[in-house]
Amino acid sequence: xxxxxxxxxxxxxxxxxxxxxxxxxxxxxxxxxxxxxxxxxxxxxxxxxxxxxxxxxxxxxxxxxxxxxxxxxxxxxxxxxxxxxxxxxxxxxxxxxxxxxxxxxxxxxxxxxxxxxxxxxxxxxxxxxxxxxxxxxxxxxxxxxxxxxxxxxxxxxxxxxxxxxxxxxxxxxxxxxxxxxxxxxxxxxxxxxxxxxxxxxxxxxxxxxxxxxxxxxxxxxxxxxxxxxxxxxxxxxxxxxxxxxxxxxxxxxxxxxxxxxxxxxx
Amino acid sequence: xxxxxxxxxxxxxxxxxxxxxxxxxxxxxxxxxxxxxxxxxxxxxxxxxxxxxxxxxxxxxxxxxxxxxxxxxxxxxxxxxxxxxxxxxxxxxxxxxxxxxxxxxxxxxxxxxxxxxxxxxxxxxxxxxxxxxxxxxxxxxxxxxxxxxxxxxxxxxxxxxxxxxxxxxxxxxxxxxxxxxxxxxxxxxxxxxxxxxxxxxxxxxxxxxxxxxxxxxxxxxxxxxxxxxxxxxxxxxxxxxxxxxxxxxxxxxxxxxxxxxxxxxx
Numbered sequence: 001x002x003x004x005x006x007x008x009x010x011x012x013x014x015x016x017x018x019x020x021x022x023x024x025x026x027x028x029x030x031x032x033x034x035x036x037x038x039x040x041x042x043x044x045x046x047x048x049x050x051x052x053x054x055x056x057x058x059x060x061x062x063x064x065x066x067x068x069x070x071x072x073x074x075x076x077x078x079x080x081x082x083x084x085x086x087x088x089x090x091x092x093x094x095x096x097x098x099x100x101x102x103x104x105x106x107x108x109x110x111x112x113x114x115x116x117x118x119x120x121x122x123x124x125x126x127x128x129x130x131x132x133x134x135x136x137x138x139x140x141x142x143x144x145x146x147x148x149x150x151x152x153x154x155x156x157x158x159x160x161x162x163x164x165x166x167x168x169x170x171x172x173x174x175x176x177x178x179x180x181x182x183x184x185x186x187x188x189x190x191x192x193x194x195x196x197x198x199x200x201x202x203x204x205x206x207x208x209x210x211x212x213x214x215x216x217x218x219x220x221x222x223x224x225x226x227x228x229x230x231x232x233x234x235x236x237x238x239x240x241x242x243x244x245x246x247x248x249x250x251x252x253x254x255x256x257x258x259x260x261x262x263x264x265x266x
Numbered sequence: 267x268x269x270x271x272x273x274x275x276x277x278x279x280x281x282x283x284x285x286x287x288x289x290x291x292x293x294x295x296x297x298x299x300x301x302x303x304x305x306x307x308x309x310x311x312x313x314x315x316x317x318x319x320x321x322x323x324x325x326x327x328x329x330x331x332x333x334x335x336x337x338x339x340x341x342x343x344x345x346x347x348x349x350x351x352x353x354x355x356x357x358x359x360x361x362x363x364x365x366x367x368x369x370x371x372x373x374x375x376x377x378x379x380x381x382x383x384x385x386x387x388x389x390x391x392x393x394x395x396x397x398x399x400x401x402x403x404x405x406x407x408x409x410x411x412x413x414x415x416x417x418x419x420x421x422x423x424x425x426x427x428x429x430x431x432x433x434x435x436x437x438x439x440x441x442x443x444x445x446x447x448x449x450x451x452x453x454x455x456x457x458x459x460x461x462x463x464x465x466x467x468x469x470x471x472x473x474x475x476x477x478x479x480x481x482x483x484x485x486x487x488x489x490x491x492x493x494x495x496x497x498x499x500x501x502x503x504x505x506x507x508x509x510x511x512x513x514x515x516x517x518x519x520x521x522x523x524x525x526x527x528x529x530x531x532x
């Protein structure tokens with residue numbers, strides 16, 4: 001990467017733990033390709049230190065903004081001075097721009113990144129019936145972005161029914177034109193199946209949905225990046241389904257994040 | 267430079283303005299030569315934001331420490347949890363280590379860097395009679411380090427006599443074995459002549475001392491780094507003096523700073 005000088009603009013990623021983050025390599029390569037004199041560095045901060053660090057970064061005049069990741073996304077909502085409609089709807093922030101006066105402007109790009117990655121694979125969500133496993137942070141972001149992307153129907157399937165119902169309610173309010181259901185066993189009545197849970201990251205995980213319900217005509221998408229081929233994707237591929245891996249979701253977000261933080265022109 | 271990852275340890279330089287700092291290039295090259303997975307980045311912060319940013323950095327768990335430069339050196343004294351004897355004596359901090367628990371340990375290496383640079387040029391201050399022009403931050407640091415380095419006599423020459431007297435008093439208290447005077451016209455009665463003022467940075471500056479008093483037997487040293495050859499050094503060289511440029515003072519400090527911040531083993 002290019003040398004850091006007194007002119008270099010600084011960006012960050014805030015996480016706890018930090019060692020596993022891959023964004024510095026990816027974003028710094030993007031900056032280099034575009035000739036941007038910027039660098040993204042890791043900030044390791046625990047939840048109890050987040051507000052104090054964010055206040056400090058408000059005072060750092062050559063700081064452009066940061067990416068927030070686990071576990072800081074929900075907490076960042078209250079620490080920003082302004083948030084986008086998406087962030088407010090989803091109840092979490094994953095990318096923050098620092099304005100010249102120190103104000104912090106938050107947005108949420110996880111779901112938009114997922115939908116952009118689908119479209120980059122020539123999968124257009126408009127008019128599809130989508131089944132989303134999970135009702136946590138990733139699932140919420142994906143469900144809102146799919147609704148904004150024009151799916152005709154959404155099913156939110158979650159082990160804890162109360163969480164599924166709560167998310168379904170927020171989706172119905174925000175998108176009255178989309179029908180929203182919560183029946184977990186309705187897989188067959190959908191076109192697009194998405195895993196928005198973390199089930200599949202570890203070998204001992206339970207399946208996020210009943211794989212026996214998957215048919216060849218289904219498009220099956222994953223939000224998990226590591227491993228690249230989860231049990232769900234393997235099962236879907238074995239049935240002849242079109243599959244969408246999790247990694248492109250992050251890749252298509254990187255440019256969106258750089259633009260939100262002012263690292264690339266919008 | 268090597269790629270920044272989630273494992274990389276972060277260091278900083280705090281300054282206002284920031285664009286002119288050269289420390290990121292120099293320190294990052296040092297880290298690379300020593301195979302250290304660390305990076306030093308510029309933090310642009312105004313005096314009124316310094317305390318808030320420092321508090322934020324206490325919470326950044328992968329942060330090793332920072333270099334403080336103009337105008338933050340005196341203010342950092344009160345913002346550290348602990349300072350070295352040198353920093354306390356000089357009344358300023360230019361390098362801070364962040365301990366694992368967030369405590370900030372400050373030191374002052376400007377003067378030690380100056381003396382180490384002299385020694386690297388085979389100039390041993392021990393027993394010399396030294397004349398220091400100036401009584402500000404740089405001059406104080408150099409005077410204390412020369413006293414600690416064993417000079418037999420120190421003259422502090424400053425346009426504002428009160429500042430010279432105040433510094434001379436502190437030096438006498440700290441080093442009872444060194445005689446300390448304040449006569450500006452006593453240049454001839456010294457072995458080592460040091461410019462600790464900023465006079466000579468700009469073409470229109472007045473001379474920091476009366477060049478006509480310089481003799482060939484004098485060793486003449488500069489704290490100014492830019493320009494490399496100041497009017498003082500040119501005048502001294504023309505008289506056949508041994509001269510010491512300002513730049514090695516920073517170069518010999520870089521390793522000391524890296525060690526204080528834990529970037530290199532002590």
